[in-house]
Amino acid sequence: MGKGKSKVVCGYPLSIFFIVVNEFCERFSYYGMRAVLVLYFKYFLRWDDDLATSIYHTFVALCYLTPILGAIVADSWLGKFKTIIYLSIVYAVGQVAMAVSAIHDITDSDRDGTPDSMTFHIVLSMVGLFLIALGTGGIKPCVAAFGGDQFGEHQDRQRRTFFSVFYLCINGGSLLSTIITPVLRAQECGIYSKQKCYSLAFGVPAALMVVALVVFIIGSGMYYKAEPQGNIMLDVCKCIGFAIKNRYRHRSKQYPKRQHWMDWAEEKYDKLLIAQIKMVLKVLFLYIPLPMFWTLFDQKGSRWTLQATTMDGNFGALVIQPDQMQTVNPILILTLVPIMDSLIYPLIKKCGLNFTPLKRMTVGMLLAAIAFVCAALVQIQIDVSTKQLLHSSPYILSGQGFIYFKLTIKGKANSDSTTVHNTDKATFTLRSGSQSCEYSTNFGFGSSYTFFIHSTLVFGSNCQDSVTAVEDIKPNSVHMALQIPQYFFITAGEVMFSVTGLEFSYSQAPSNMKAVLQAGWLFTVAIGNFIVLIVAELAKIPKQWAEYVLFASLLVAVCVIFSIMAYFYTYIDPTEIEAQFKKKINEDDEDDKSKPGKAEVEMVKRDSIKCHDEYDKATQTKM
Numbered sequence: 001m002g003k004g005k006s007k008v009v010c011g012y013p014l015s016i017f018f019i020v021v022n023e024f025c026e027r028f029s030y031y032g033m034r035a036v037l038v039l040y041f042k043y044f045l046r047w048d049d050d051l052a053t054s055i056y057h058t059f060v061a062l063c064y065l066t067p068i069l070g071a072i073v074a075d076s077w078l079g080k081f082k083t084i085i086y087l088s089i090v091y092a093v094g095q096v097a098m099a100v101s102a103i104h105d106i107t108d109s110d111r112d113g114t115p116d117s118m119t120f121h122i123v124l125s126m127v128g129l130f131l132i133a134l135g136t137g138g139i140k141p142c143v144a145a146f147g148g149d150q151f152g153e154h155q156d157r158q159r160r161t162f163f164s165v166f167y168l169c170i171n172g173g174s175l176l177s178t179i180i181t182p183v184l185r186a187q188e189c190g191i192y193s194k195q196k197c198y199s200l201a202f203g204v205p206a207a208l209m210v211v212a213l214v215v216f217i218i219g220s221g222m223y224y225k226a227e228p229q230g231n232i233m234l235d236v237c238k239c240i241g242f243a244i245k246n247r248y249r250h251r252s253k254q255y256p257k258r259q260h261w262m263d264w265a266e267e268k269y270d271k272l273l274i275a276q277i278k279m280v281l282k283v284l285f286l287y288i289p290l291p292m293f294w295t296l297f298d299q300k301g302s303r304w305t306l307q308a309t310t311m312d313g314n315f316g317a318l319v320i321q322p323d324q325m326q327t328v329n330p331i332l333i334l335t336l337v338p339i340m341d342s343l344i345y346p347l348i349k350k351c352g353l354n355f356t357p358l359k360r361m362t363v364g365m366l367l368a369a370i371a372f373v374c375a376a377l378v379q380i381q382i383d384v385s386t387k388q389l390l391h392s393s394p395y396i397l398s399g400q401g402f403i404y405f406k407l408t409i410k411g412k413a414n415s416d417s418t419t420v421h422n423t424d425k426a427t428f429t430l431r432s433g434s435q436s437c438e439y440s441t442n443f444g445f446g447s448s449y450t451f452f453i454h455s456t457l458v459f460g461s462n463c464q465d466s467v468t469a470v471e472d473i474k475p476n477s478v479h480m481a482l483q484i485p486q487y488f489f490i491t492a493g494e495v496m497f498s499v500t501g502l503e504f505s506y507s508q509a510p511s512n513m514k515a516v517l518q519a520g521w522l523f524t525v526a527i528g529n530f531i532v533l534i535v536a537e538l539a540k541i542p543k544q545w546a547e548y549v550l551f552a553s554l555l556v557a558v559c560v561i562f563s564i565m566a567y568f569y570t571y572i573d574p575t576e577i578e579a580q581f582k583k584k585i586n587e588d589d590e591d592d593k594s595k596p597g598k599a600e601v602e603m604v605k606r607d608s609i610k611c612h613d614e615y616d617k618a619t620q621t622k623m
């Protein structure tokens with residue numbers, strides 16, 4: 001049985017249906033907006049690449065810092081349900097602000113197709129992004145934990161499946177939106193003049209966020225809503241502070257040692273709270289090496305996409321843009337999660353191996369490191385085949401009797417006048433006054449040509465013989481399909497590391513600190529992103545393949561440390577520990593009533609021994 005008033009369907013509370021649909025729509029909204037964000041900065045707000053990239057990464061980092069705020073609000077004040085509702089409203093308002101900020105007609109008073117007051121659009125979009133970061137980050141730790149809350153104590157298997165389905169929904173939403181919003185952006189729209197339709201590309205995610213909110217509200221009557229339990233973060237900080245102070249005050253040898261430094265808070269704080277803090281600290285300590293995984297993982301949106309720009313995206317009937325390669329990740333997630341859950345993990349279990357969550361996470365890290373070794377190998381191949389500059393333009397300028405123009409074939413989504421975006425035959429019209437002629441040629445992906453137009457050119461219907469094309473930069477010869485192995489390994493790593501870690505964080509958290517631990521988990525993503533910026537800035541390695549190898553080596557080193565830490569970790573059942581503590585405290589209360597006048601110091605000592613025993617009993621399972 002689930003915990004709420006929800007019906008149970010096939011062993012699952014019906015209420016989780018609303019939660020996974022909500023997650024699908026929310027992730028559609030988030031990834032859809034994010035997919036076109038850099039292009040919006042560059043082509044609508046007219047920012048240069050560096051500014052666009054920095055603001056983009058700052059936004060992403062903010063999205064992973066705000067979960068802490070959401071978790072505090074949920075656990076100590078509003079509860080998860082109300083926090084999700086209120087912050088979803090903030091989120092939807094942010095998305096609408098983004099969509100409005102992208103309507104060029106609002107400030108285009110001279111109707112020339114460009115906004116007249118860029119400040120208006122910049123301010124509105126920055127406000128929108130801030131609200132989105134607050135909303136998406138704020139609800140993130142709450143939704144997963146709220147979903148987990150819907151399961152009863154004996155529904156561990158169902159709860160694990162829920163976390164897998166939850167992850168599938170994230171990637172279903174991400175996959176669809178990453179395909180759809182770039183198509184919407186490429187449309188032209190406007191009232192007075194037609195421009196690229198960023199407002200539609202942001203408007204659809206805004207609509208999906210409203211749908212997410214409505215779906216979540218519809219399920220309202222069925223949810224189990226755990227009550228917030230006071231300002232838990234403040235209590236935790238005060239309790240830790242007191243334990244440290246008390247330990248320092250009693251540092252002389254005459255005071256007997258205590259089992260755990262947190263036990264020095266026993267004079268003032270509830271033993272249950274101390275036990276809960278111990279559980280959280282144990283998990284947070286394990287989190288220390290985790291950001292390194294995200295450092296590698298999140299580079300698929302930056303370094304790997306840049307790598308793809310130097311590769312050949314011609315898949316026959318389909319020409320793939322470099323940024324579209326990122327959709328390989330959600331496609332593989334949708335394939336791998338069911339395969340892992342229904343085939344690989346049960347097979348490993350059948351072989352008698354205890355593939356514990358922390359072991360899975362360790363393997364996940366190693367797979368991510370392998371992905372980066374693959375990326376390095378691909379990079380070496382790209383470097384070997386690197387387009388040699390056949391000659392330079394100044395050399396051509398010294399030629400006689402030609403005019404020339406230069407053409408670059410890029411794998412990018414937007415163009416200037418001399419950039420062609422596919423490998424098809426392109427046709428150019430050469431004009432002089434009313435006379436014209438046509439010239440056609442085939443191009444390779446990523447190549448650059450200089451065209452010499454003979455001064456003896458005679459205009460007619462065809463000027464094929466009067467133009468000589470010289471290849472400056474050879475077409476990209478390394479195919480983008482070669483990135484698939486690195487995507488495969490990083491995604492398999494993600495399934496083992498991230499899906500498992502999400503569930504692990506939930507299962508090891510005390511009942512009143514579940515969202516706090518989810519936020520701690522997400523905080524590792526933010527730190528991972530900062531590490532990318534720091535390493536890229538500090539290391540300044542000239543060879544890209546060497547940078548990939550550096551990141552892979554760093555992750556292997558961190559993985560060794562993590563596996564040692566994981567070896568010493570003991571899995572706990574927070575519900576059982578809490579129940580035992582509550583029972584013991586009740587018994588002691590009864591005891592106190594029947595034996596008044598007992599020395600308080602003795603009481604503290606005895607309670608402490610009992611509670612240690614309970615804690616030790618419950619944490620016997622070595623992982």
Ligand SMILES: N[C@@H](CC(=O)O)C(=O)NCC(=O)O
Pocket residue numbers: 027031167170171174175329330333494
């Ligand atoms: N695989 C990613 C989604 C993507 O990059 O398209 C994922 O599952 N991320 C977790 C999340 O919560 O968004």
